[in-house]
Amino acid sequence: xxxxxxxxxxxxxxxxxxxxxxxxxxxxxxxxxxxxxxxxxxxxxxxxxxxxxxxxxxxxxxxxxxxxxxxxxxxxxxxxxxxxxxxxxxxxxxxxxxxxxxxxxxxxxxxxxxxxxxxxxxxxxxxxxxxxxxxxxxxxxxxxxxxxxxxxxxxxxxxxxxxxxxxxxxxxxxxxxxxxxxxxxxxxxxxxxxxxxxxxxxxxxxxxxxxxxxxxxxxxxxxxxxxxxxxxxxxxxxxxxxxxxxxxxxxxxxxxxxxxxxxxxxxxxxxxxxxxxxxxxxxxxxxxxxxxxxxxxxxxxxxxxxxxxxxxxxxxxxxxxxxxxxxxxxxxxxxxxxxxxxxxxxxxxxxxxxxxxxxxxxxxxxxxxxxxxxxxxxxxxxxxxxxxxxxxxxxxxxxxxxxxxxxxxxxxxxxxxxxxxxxxxxxxxxxxxxxxxxxxxxxxxxxxxxxxxxxxxxxxxxxxxxxxxxxxxxxxxxxxxxxxxxxxxxxxxxxxxxxxxxxxxxxxxxxxxxxxxxxxxxxxxxxxxxxxxxxxxxxxxxxxxxxxxxxxxxxxxxxxxxxxxxxxxxxxxxxxxxxxxxxxxxxxxxxxxxxxxxxxxxxxxxxxxxxxxxxxxxxxxxxxxxxxxxxxxxxxxxxxxxxxxxxxxxxxxxxxxxxxxxxxx
Ligand code: GDP
Numbered sequence: 145x146x147x148x149x150x151x152x153x154x155x156x157x158x159x160x161x162x163x164x165x166x167x168x169x170x171x172x173x174x175x176x177x178x179x180x181x182x183x184x185x186x187x188x189x190x191x192x193x194x195x196x197x198x199x200x201x202x203x204x205x206x207x208x209x210x211x212x213x214x215x216x217x218x219x220x221x222x223x224x225x226x227x228x229x230x231x232x233x234x235x236x237x238x239x240x241x242x243x244x245x246x247x248x249x250x251x252x253x254x255x256x257x258x259x260x261x262x263x264x265x266x267x268x269x270x271x272x273x274x275x276x277x278x279x280x281x282x283x284x285x286x287x288x289x290x291x292x293x294x295x296x297x298x299x300x301x302x303x304x305x306x307x308x309x310x311x312x313x314x315x316x317x318x319x320x321x322x323x324x325x326x327x328x329x330x331x332x333x334x335x336x337x338x339x340x341x342x343x344x345x346x347x348x349x350x351x352x353x354x355x356x357x358x359x360x361x362x363x364x365x366x367x368x369x370x371x372x373x374x375x376x377x378x379x380x381x382x383x384x385x386x387x388x389x390x391x392x393x394x395x396x397x398x399x400x401x402x403x404x405x406x407x408x409x410x411x412x413x414x415x416x417x418x419x420x421x422x423x424x425x426x427x428x429x430x431x432x433x434x435x436x437x438x439x440x441x442x443x444x445x446x447x448x449x450x451x452x453x454x455x456x457x458x459x460x461x462x463x464x465x466x467x468x469x470x471x472x473x474x475x476x477x478x479x480x481x482x483x484x485x486x487x488x489x490x491x492x493x494x495x496x497x498x499x500x501x502x503x504x505x506x507x508x509x510x511x512x513x514x515x516x517x518x519x520x521x522x523x524x525x526x527x528x529x530x531x532x533x534x535x536x537x538x539x540x541x542x543x544x545x546x547x548x549x550x551x552x553x554x555x556x557x558x559x560x561x562x563x564x565x566x567x568x569x570x571x572x573x574x575x576x577x578x579x580x581x582x583x584x585x586x587x588x589x590x591x592x593x594x595x596x597x598x599x600x601x602x603x604x605x606x607x608x609x610x611x612x613x614x615x616x617x618x619x620x621x622x623x624x625x626x627x628x629x630x631x632x633x634x635x636x637x638x639x640x641x642x643x644x645x646x647x648x649x650x651x652x653x654x655x656x657x658x659x660x661x662x663x664x665x666x667x668x669x670x671x672x673x674x675x676x677x678x679x680x681x682x683x684x685x686x687x688x689x690x691x692x693x694x695x696x697x698x699x700x701x702x703x704x705x706x707x708x709x710x711x712x713x714x715x716x717x718x719x720x721x722x723x724x725x726x727x728x729x730x731x732x733x734x735x736x737x738x739x740x741x742x743x744x745x746x747x748x749x750x751x752x753x754x755x756x757x758x759x760x761x762x763x764x765x766x767x768x769x770x771x772x773x774x775x776x777x778x779x780x781x782x783x784x785x786x787x788x789x790x791x792x793x794x795x796x797x798x799x800x801x802x803x804x805x806x807x808x809x
């Protein structure tokens with residue numbers, strides 16, 4: 145029968161290697177007690193070795209998951225820390241030192257850590273048991289301990305004493321049970337006392353009658369009962385030697401001598417004793433049977449939990465990637481559908497509007513034909529020099545100005561400009577698509593996609609801008625506008641100018657702010673007006689700002705321009721109409737050559753890029769998503785879980801067979 149416990153403890157250890165989980169585990173015995181209640185002494189008596197950290201200042205800071213493995217044939221006893229790789233330790237004082245170091249490594253400000261230390265002890269003298277030693281409850285924090293230590297210890301213990309774990313609540317016989325912290329804690333989570341074993345230590349320190357009364361306690365009844373123990377040899381015995389088997393033997397002798405010397409109270413076979421349970425061997429036995437029963441009871445639910453996790457574990461990095469790529473491509477398709485000719489045209493028109501407005505500002509506004517101002521700055525453009533040509537008839541000058549402005553616009557390098565505008569808009573759209581996709585949390589994928597888009601766009605732009613330039617070449621020589629082109633141009637430019645005017649007003653207000661208010665601004669402006677007429681040299685910054693204000697102040701003039709015949713007097717309308725022509729041609733070309741090709745190439749490039757990932761890269765990429773990381777960890781442990789499940793099922797079959805045999809026999 146005890147083979148079952150051994151098997152179950154093995155399974156429990158396997159599950160431990162799978163990883164911490166609340167559901168994927170089998171119950172253990174959790175040992176709680178206040179400091180100095182004798183908790184360490186009880187554990188050491190069960191193990192038969194002194195191995196726990198000692199010292200008045202030594203507070204256990206991490207749980208110790210102690211697995212005892214009964215190995216009848218093993219010659220030597222040894223301990224091992226499975227996660228530390230220290231090998232087999234036969235010297236138990238080394239175990240004690242390691243535990244001390246591990247405890248001291250917990251930063252003082254954290255007080256305690258819930259990351260358990262795993263320790264396995266193999267010995268012919270130990271029963272198969274799984275115990276968890278927790279930091280002892282403290283009553284008052286001493287001056288060198290953090291204030292919250294008490295609370296943190298209590299929280300840590302609360303986490304472990306949850307069902308289905310068995311609680312081993314240690315209390316000292318010389319302390320009133322009503323004041324036992326461990327019993328109080330256990331009652332909070334196990335009010336009916338169904339999974340708590342009470343251990344009363346230091347039975348030698350109280351009168352036997354009183355000791356027996358505690359064990360038969362009716363105030364705090366526990367279904368699993370109380371066990372009285374003595375875990376310290378009398379000081380004069382001199383046998384309390386470190387880490388040796390005699391400890392167990394001498395202790396057992398001492399303990400049993402004490403209890404048998406008071407048969408009236410402690411002899412279970414004596415009806416007068418009330419059937420109390422005493423002695424470390426009895427405690428060990430109780431622990432074994434209780435653990436076995438509670439592990440068996442948990443087998444079915446744990447197996448079920450494993451099965452459920454396994455079902456979820458079919459999700460792998462590849463599936464995750466495929467889903468993410470599909471989702472992204474779907475988003476991209478929706479974007480592509482919404483990014484049509486109209487959108488490309490609007491983008492281009494907006495950019496060309498800006499160019500037209502710049503030209504107008506440079507060539508017309510603040511440069512009235514009749515007042516040929518002295519040069520304000522060096523390095524003027526050819527057009528500005530044009531403004532200083534000898535005065536001819538007004539009409540001729542207007543004509544020359546318009547022709548030169550149109551030439552400026554058509555020779556601006558629209559092919560390159562338009563291509564850049566559309567390409568950079570596409571690139572921005574991809575960046576924001578990625579940011580709202582499931583790739584958002586993955587730096588690797590994010591840059592892979594953005595790089596893919598950038599390299600396709602770079603490649604396409606190179607040829608496209610040259611070819612578009614060629615397409616636009618005829619406009620450099622001749623531009624024919626229909627009446628409807630003109631009418632549309634007139635309407636468009638009115639809108640563009642209105643919005644420009646609004647921007648100018650806002651800019652003027654902020655320039656005025658810079659200059660310290662409207663009045664001061666006016667003074668500066670009128671001063672600059674004078675400067676423009678005369679030849680005063682200016683170089684201070686507020687004057688530079690003022691100069692800008694002069695430009696912004698002058699309202700954009702609107703003329704009638706109902707007909708094209710006036711075109712040279714209405715450069716705004718004409719230039720706008722030209723810009724529309726350029727935008728239209730560019731749109732036709734770019735929609736096909738840049739947008740269309742990009743929409744075809746991009747999803748394929750994404751596929752190719754992700755298909756080329758090595759399994760390691762794929763895993764690394766998937767792990768960048770925390771949601772997926774947990775799944776992947778589970779997948780990796782799948783084989784292990786499968787094995788555990790098979791063993792559990794075999795075990796349950798064995799258990800049922802044994803049950804049937806017992807019933808029939
Ligand atoms: P812990 O702080 O709960 O781990 O308590 P310890 O096991 O370190 O014990 C606290 C003190 O009580 C130590 O000095 C032990 O020697 C002593 N002690 C433990 N068990 C017994 C016992 O059964 N009888 C007597 N007389 N002293 C004990």
